Amino acid sequence: MGRTRRNYKHAAPNGALKRMKLLRELLFPLIAVICAFIVGGIVVLLIGDSPFETYRLLIGSAFSWPDGIGYTLFYATPLIFTGLAVAVAFRCGLLNIGAEGQLYIAAFATAWVGIKLGGVIIKNPVTGQIVNSPIAHLPGVILLPLCCLVAVGVGAIWGAIPGLLKAKFGSHEVINTIMLNFIAVALVSYFTQYHYKIPGDAILQSAPISSGAHIARLGKIIPGLPQRIPLNLAFVFAIIACILVYIFLWKTKWGYEIRATGQNPSAAEYGGISIRKQIILAMAISGGLAGMVGINEVLGYRYRYYDGFSDNYGFTGIAVALLGRNHPAGVFVAALLFAVLQRGGVPVDAFTQHVSKDIVQILQALVILFVAAEAMFRGPLKKFGFMRSAKV
């Protein structure tokens, strides 16, 4: 038993097999994306626009400097976090449909700390009556790390709930995460509306957080990148998160145990791993990663909690993780792809006759469908001899 647990680094498969495996890992996502674009192109054609022109707008606008690249990386940031979140849970054999709820509740908690501990007084602008008074006025050096910690911590707690429910009662994490999404959205909307909004504000958003809790926009550091582009330090955190998740999953004992649980729970249990603990741990880490979206949104972009800010980040995270083969490097690339599409939605809206930016959602859905049903490509590929020794 002891030996199995210590021997957590995979015995390296021989070179040819490894290359074959890598090829397969890259081939299916690539085919899926191409198929999604073909079907999406047919939809565009049926509507009466040119698919080539639409795709040129959709993809081309992401590569201009500084706006295209700046915004694309900014859009990629939350998708990297949610993609990693889904991937970690997936590695443990769990489907976290709840990243959406986790990131909402975490973002609100982050804003809460930024307001309540940042010394922000919420006043009625007309009567001057104090609606909500702060608990403390912490300096930025303490407040900012605290806000980041809270984003991760609250996301982790919200994520751990379905993990706990699964571990304790065996109830399915998919249903529970869906339900918790709705509960999270209702909860934060209640608190924003009734307690943390500036009275009279027509938009459902909290009061602004203390300026001590702002994180720097990358425009401050990178020459030529204007500060109006909201790309911020959270993007750097996202890259670090990718690296840390890789190290965690493949270079540590805990990561090994999570992956073992995902691949074969009964074998893992036989090997002395507590499956229940892994389920809770994986869901907590997953929730924490999703919660980091709050850092990007609240501390780096809007500087307040804005109700309904998430553009389906949690669900797009599923697409990102699937397309990225649940590997941090893949997640990073897939997040960039979806960010490119999201950025391209704006010019598509403006410069095509009929197609609206909703084509992006269609493409996303198609990518997920084709990745999920990759078995449909297996038959034809086998015919051409691609798959002969690829079954590893």
Next chain:
Amino acid sequence: MRQIFTISLLFSTIRLATPLVLAALGGLYSERSGVINIALEGLMLAGAFTAASITFYAHSPFVGVSAAMLAGALVAYLIALACIRFKANQVVTGTAINILFLGLPAVLSGALFLSSGSTPQIPKENLLPALYKFMPSFVPHWRILTDVSVMSLLALVIVLVTRYVLYRTPFGLRLRAVGENPEAADAAGVSVNRFRYAGVILSGALAGIGGAYLSIGQSSLFTRNMTAGRGFIALAALIFGKWRPVQTMLACLLFGFADALTIQMQGVAKLPSGEDIPVQFVQMIPYIVTIVVLAGFIGQSRAPRALGIPYEKER
């Protein structure tokens, strides 16, 4: 309180529960055959959009509902193809369908009606009628006839039919067997995958009708994401109803009641402090109830045993 608990609340409950019942019954067929149906939301949207567009052109709500049913079934066929034939992850496929129908109706309505996200208003005489339309003229216009849609009656009938089909017919027995123990069903000569196809396609047809009621019954046009989570509430009701037709309907009525209450309470009910009662807490009820039930705190709710597991035929 008098202002809240009126007879209107009852009718409002029935109206709001109707699309939930239809979608939840759809979910029941799919899940009883062993295929998780997270896509109820997307299927309802597909039905709602199809119903509104077709009714706009055909000027008949019944053509619209039939088209919605077909559209739901067609989309469900795609789900079945992915999940059963290609063994795609059922939850992931469902999520993809949900995302697809956030975008597809918007793109199509942009092309068809030059408005992003919604279809044109449908005149009142082309909407799904209330029950009294089908009554002989001497019947007085009781509120149950003027306030309740013909679709509510249809939903009730489908509940009873489902109950009969599921427990009293060979089809129902086989469907349940396929969801509980596919190996045994297969050994008994039942084609597991064929029944699963049937279950999923039926679920799409019913969810499509449920969506149609939203766009051309309760409302008079399709608007973007008009289901607003009802597909998931239907799923919750299905679990709360323990995957049984009549209990599921009762669960839908309970959730419909919660929904009706929030509407009725707005501006009427006040907290002792004089503020409105926050609707968010009433909105949360179905979701919290589902989690509690699923955890086994109030009676055990047991899913079909083979739910979510693709069937691999032994050779």
